[in-house]
Amino acid sequence: MAVDRIIWKIILDFIILAGVGFALLAVTLWMEPYRRGYFLLDESLALPFKEQMISVAVLAGVGFAFIALTVLIVEIVRDRQGKGIGDKYIGDSAIPGWIWESYQTIGVFTFGAACQHFTSDLAKNVIGRLRPHFYDVCKPIPRADSKLNQLGYIVEYDCAADADPALIKDMRLSFPSAHASFAMYSAIFFVFYVQVKCKWRGSKLLRHAIQYAVFIGAWYVGLSRVVDHMHHWSDVAVGFAIGALYACVVFVYVLKPKSASSLPTTWVDPPETVTNTLPRAALAR
Template identity: 70%
Template structure:
């Protein structure tokens, strides 16, 4: 019966991931963003078009590789030190405890990543905010006459270099999904290390690694503004989405145990330097 429960747990996990992943795929491939207008004198839309420093593919690969490899290494080390959850039975076979714990943690991490990405991409499609390089990339021509104070809702792109994918992408500035995903990975990584990793060899090493993760996510967001891909407010909201999802998923979905209360091989027991009192004579 226990075997059946584990198999059903895995099947249900993949079904839930598919329920989040399929709408995300639909948004990316088939949903057109809202056709938002603009003011002709809006200088925030007249920045030059620049190639982006960090593509979404490179960011996704980096984030998943860093977090997943960290989870695997930490769980293997904990299992070797006797701090794992013990072996599990699946279809009559023994599964190492570190593998099952890694599966749970990685699955929850991926689930949270898909949820925050769906939140960001849904907002992009609904809001339809134009990117800062809108004028340079599109070279819009209003349909009908207009003045500098007219809110233009109907226009055509005169630029011959723009592609259909760029026409769609230029309307998806708010919020920054790069910033959201980067901050989600960074905060989840920080919380995971804080709970699972303890080492008396250095007080600051763990915190230095955590700081590096946050700074990496911070740089990703700043690069989106420097590359004229987003307005600063897009990046700020993206950071907020990623951080909130990371905290909620880690706290209420992963529900990590309080490992700090457990004895570890890395921590030495306190030394009692007081001498025993002499026994009182009866």
């Protein structure tokens, strides 16, 4: 029965991940963004188009590889230090504890990443906010005979004939920033994981310096989206909020690391041993 439970657990995990992945794929490939209008002479939409510094593929690859490598290294070290959960058994086959812990942590991280990305992409398509480079990409031509184009708000318009169809769809996906969301999700997940699982007695600040460096990396990713004219600052701010919220919920309520309650939340120096040098008779007086 134990073998069946473990196998079914793994199968169900992959089915759930596949379901969330399919939902994300469906939104990305088949959902059409809301066709939002624009105000004439809106300066926030008049920035030039630029090639982005950090692509989706690079960010996703680096983020997943970084978390997976961190988890593997930490779990192997903890196992060698005798802090692991011990071996798991499927029938007569033993699975090292660090492999099982790594599988669960990376799996939960992947599940949370897919959920936060689905949340961001769904909002992108429902809101349909125009990117800052809208004018440069679309070169909109308002329809003169439209009764909806009143008071300077253009609802019905056509893009220039030479506009790239892929960019035309992408220019409506500004809110929120999926780059900022995933970057902050990965950073906060890393900060929590290292805080719970890792302890360095050689330096009080080493762990926190690494956590800060990773957080700043996520902050830079979000700022680069504004610099690249891909998002408005509010898109990035909401993306950060989505990523941080999902990281907190997923780590605390889904992963629920077992060692979190056993580790001190602050640095505690070992108590000093006081040795009484006076004889017992002298203490009695």
